[in-house]
Amino acid sequence: MNATRRGILTAAPIIGAGVLGVGFWRMLSDMRSGAFDPRAIKNPNVGKPIPSFAMPGLPGLGDGFTDAELKAQHRPVLVNFFASWCIPCVAEMPGLRAISRNMPIWGIAYEDKPENAAGFVQRDGSPYARVASDRHGRVAIDWGVTGVPESFLVAPGGRIIWHGSAALDPQIYEAEIRPRLAGL
Amino acid sequence: MFGPEQGHFALALACVLALVQFAVPLWGASRRDARLVGLAPYLAVSQLIALGYSFLCLVMCAVSDDFSVQNVAANSAVSKPLLYKITGVWGNHEGSVLLWTLILAVCGGAVSLFGRNLPDILRGRVLAILGGVSAGFQMFCLLTSDPFDRVFPAPMDGQGMNPLLQDPGLAFHPPILYTGYVGFAVPFAFAVAALIEGRVDAAWGRWVRPWAVAAWCFLTCGIALGSWWSYYVLGWGGYWFWDPVENASLIPWLTGTALVHSAIVVEKREGLKIWTVLLAIATFSFSLSGTFLVRSGILNSVHAFANDPARGVFILALLAIVIGGSLALFAWRAPSLTSTGLFSPVSREGSLVLNNILLCSICAVVVTGTMYPPFMQLLAGRTISVGKPFFDAATIPLTLPLLLAMGVGTALPWKRAQLARTFSHLYAAAGIAAVGLVLCFWKLSGILPIACGALAVWVIAASVSDVLRRIGIGHTSAQGVWERMKNLPRSSWGAALAHIGAGITILGLCGMSQAEHAIVEVHIGETRSLAGDDWTLLDVHDYIGPNYKAMQADIAIRHNGKLVTILHPEKRDFTTQSQTTTEVAIHTNFITDLYGVVGDRHGTGKDTTYVLRLHRNPLAPWMWLGGLIMAIGGAFSLSDRRMRIGAPKRAAARNMARA
Numbered sequence: 001m002n003a004t005r006r007g008i009l010t011a012a013p014i015i016g017a018g019v020l021g022v023g024f025w026r027m028l029s030d031m032r033s034g035a036f037d038p039r040a041i042k043n044p045n046v047g048k049p050i051p052s053f054a055m056p057g058l059p060g061l062g063d064g065f066t067d068a069e070l071k072a073q074h075r076p077v078l079v080n081f082f083a084s085w086c087i088p089c090v091a092e093m094p095g096l097r098a099i100s101r102n103m104p105i106w107g108i109a110y111e112d113k114p115e116n117a118a119g120f121v122q123r124d125g126s127p128y129a130r131v132a133s134d135r136h137g138r139v140a141i142d143w144g145v146t147g148v149p150e151s152f153l154v155a156p157g158g159r160i161i162w163h164g165s166a167a168l169d170p171q172i173y174e175a176e177i178r179p180r181l182a183g184l
Numbered sequence: 185m186f187g188p189e190q191g192h193f194a195l196a197l198a199c200v201l202a203l204v205q206f207a208v209p210l211w212g213a214s215r216r217d218a219r220l221v222g223l224a225p226y227l228a229v230s231q232l233i234a235l236g237y238s239f240l241c242l243v244m245c246a247v248s249d250d251f252s253v254q255n256v257a258a259n260s261a262v263s264k265p266l267l268y269k270i271t272g273v274w275g276n277h278e279g280s281v282l283l284w285t286l287i288l289a290v291c292g293g294a295v296s297l298f299g300r301n302l303p304d305i306l307r308g309r310v311l312a313i314l315g316g317v318s319a320g321f322q323m324f325c326l327l328t329s330d331p332f333d334r335v336f337p338a339p340m341d342g343q344g345m346n347p348l349l350q351d352p353g354l355a356f357h358p359p360i361l362y363t364g365y366v367g368f369a370v371p372f373a374f375a376v377a378a379l380i381e382g383r384v385d386a387a388w389g390r391w392v393r394p395w396a397v398a399a400w401c402f403l404t405c406g407i408a409l410g411s412w413w414s415y416y417v418l419g420w421g422g423y424w425f426w427d428p429v430e431n432a433s434l435i436p437w438l439t440g441t442a443l444v445h446s447a448i449v450v451e452k453r454e455g456l457k458i459w460t461v462l463l464a465i466a467t468f469s470f471s472l473s474g475t476f477l478v479r480s481g482i483l484n485s486v487h488a489f490a491n492d493p494a495r496g497v498f499i500l501a502l503l504a505i506v507i508g509g510s511l512a513l514f515a516w517r518a519p520s521l522t523s524t525g526l527f528s529p530v531s532r533e534g535s536l537v538l539n540n541i542l543l544c545s546i547c548a549v550v551v552t553g554t555m556y557p558p559f560m561q562l563l564a565g566r567t568i569s570v571g572k573p574f575f576d577a578a579t580i581p582l583t584l585p586l587l588l589a590m591g592v593g594t595a596l597p598w599k600r601a602q603l604a605r606t607f608s609h610l611y612a613a614a615g616i617a618a619v620g621l622v623l624c625f626w627k628l629s630g631i632l633p634i635a636c637g638a639l640a641v642w643v644i645a646a647s648v649s650d651v652l653r654r655i656g657i658g659h660t661s662a663q664g665v666w667e668r669m670k671n672l673p674r675s676s677w678g679a680a681l682a683h684i685g686a687g688i689t690i691l692g693l694c695g696m697s698q699a700e701h702a703i704v705e706v707h708i709g710e711t712r713s714l715a716g717d718d719w720t721l722l723d724v725h726d727y728i729g730p731n732y733k734a735m736q737a738d739i740a741i742r743h744n745g746k747l748v749t750i751l752h753p754e755k756r757d758f759t760t761q762s763q764t765t766t767e768v769a770i771h772t773n774f775i776t777d778l779y780g781v782v783g784d785r786h787g788t789g790k791d792t793t794y795v796l797r798l799h800r801n802p803l804a805p806w807m808w809l810g811g812l813i814m815a816i817g818g819a820f821s822l823s824d825r826r827m828r829i830g831a832p833k834r835a836a837a838r839n840m841a842r843a
Contacts, residue, residue, distance in 0.1 A: 014511035119703025
């Protein structure tokens, strides 16, 4: 092995580490300014009406729902996409239960076997007023869901006014959702 | 005597001592001044004493319920059991950083005490590097995460601890895991010292390897314990979720495993020097990045740490100095290190090179999968998630040749091997592996689990047959076998044990790929069957615990009408923290785990139903048992090292006595 090649090879680790380091530094500085949030996901549907859909329910948990039923609500509804195979969804459940004391939450089981989703919802007490099954994820695509858990705040009449891609908890509710409820 | 102010002062004192420990020996070494270099061990031990005192102060604050200390007020409570008051000290960010630096100081102390046979200059430099890293993290502790911060007015009672963390498994998981992470600081320091000195030889390999093996043992135990905890506490039936925090521990384990093996080549054949130095630097760098980046909030993980970007910037600067500095030194000095040991591709060295390539490829896959989401978001503004399908698809095909090579490697001689002769040693193992393959076809489904299972049997069989061959079973008399058993180096026993442990872990993983579970809703007295067992909910009763309300179910499991066991899973409601936890009930016969969880209660009166989650997890205990055996194997080979390292001195003492 000649000296130049040796030099390049031994310099490769620090170059790689440097690239990673610059990336991390950018992330951290953007996190401080709020431009970068590892947990946030931009959804193009915010401000638009909800897409049309009709979904069946989960076994033993009622009938499911349609876009017409959601639009007909007189109170804002929090729509939450979840799945029994999703670990952050497990972590989210206590937060959802706390939020459900303040406002109705409608759950949509994303790409999940109905019996698994039903068991998951019932495991520690269901936070959902209504639950529907999006067995093959078609509805989630229309909503612009990129993963689970994601939640949407839907105003009476069916307009999406807020979207969150983190596991919800009472702090997020207080900071993000409750102020928006006041304007409705 | 042990108040928070004394603790704070001791921490600051330790930080100053660490800075002196960094500067003086390095300066002394460059001036070839033996007195300055000789100060290093004393400084390291004094730093350890100061830091140990500081840590003891924090423990005393927690034990004596001093809620004027912010950290204690936020994480403890009067009603908390004593054990968890102590272990809760490292159950939060500030305390865990202090524990981290304490373990680093213990490593420095250990090098001072056990490294007396090292050349003074090398020991001085190693201690200086350790001191420098210590000083950095103690400053981090003092400036951004002070565990002794006070609150005024002090609250009457603390906020208590997350009930999930009140578990003996988790209480001892962080110290063991951190010892693994931090232990790799010693090989790192040896690597940097060698780069400064510009010399890596067989003796360097011999010195560095026991430290790497010791850290590796702790890291192995730590990962196994963490995985076991998530299995039996989270009640989700899973054991590994490819979460960034889990990956953060797996990445240094992979490079550390590679290091433990490549250091053998340095020691025996003076080959792979540059590579080994790089692995030593990389392993500790990954340990550092892993432990600290998860606290900065960049990595999206379910494991909650108090995220603070300001802290993240400090950490990143520290990482840039430690990692960037060592890699810059590497780029500058490593080209001058030359290898002398030549070997053919088919040889013990060749197999160790293959092992390194495969381990590092797996590591690259895990790093890519972990780093891809944040970098994708930074560069393209898109959010994606990388999960189990990617990791399984990318790591298992790399694991298969690794397992194959593990069986062959130990049977190969150094320098150059004759394949035909080597294979003649392996006929028996190959036969057993073939039987294993048939068994796997019968018991497992899916091509990858079958292949992994058969290769795991191959690894175990090849390791056993290698030891049998070495002790001459079938070739010599019983007396001869006994003599050879006594003379076989402990490191050979250790390697065989560790490989057998790895095989057992892989078998456990294969078994778990066949796990079955069902979520059922039943009335009391109802029976459901799962994979041949009948699960009957006998009764459910409520009781009041020390700080929770619990619902306990009695579930009888019968196999062909014969009672196997009665499980008592619980659901606990912690009212003060408004948190519910599940207490999983597990019955194991070390072949299969029967795992029951009780969920919600629905309806009232006669219509009351209960949601139960029933799991049948084949070979689950083997995953952790294998990890433990791996660690024991490492410890065994350590005991060999120590004797050999101590030998010259003992021989000298004997000669003195004779004279």
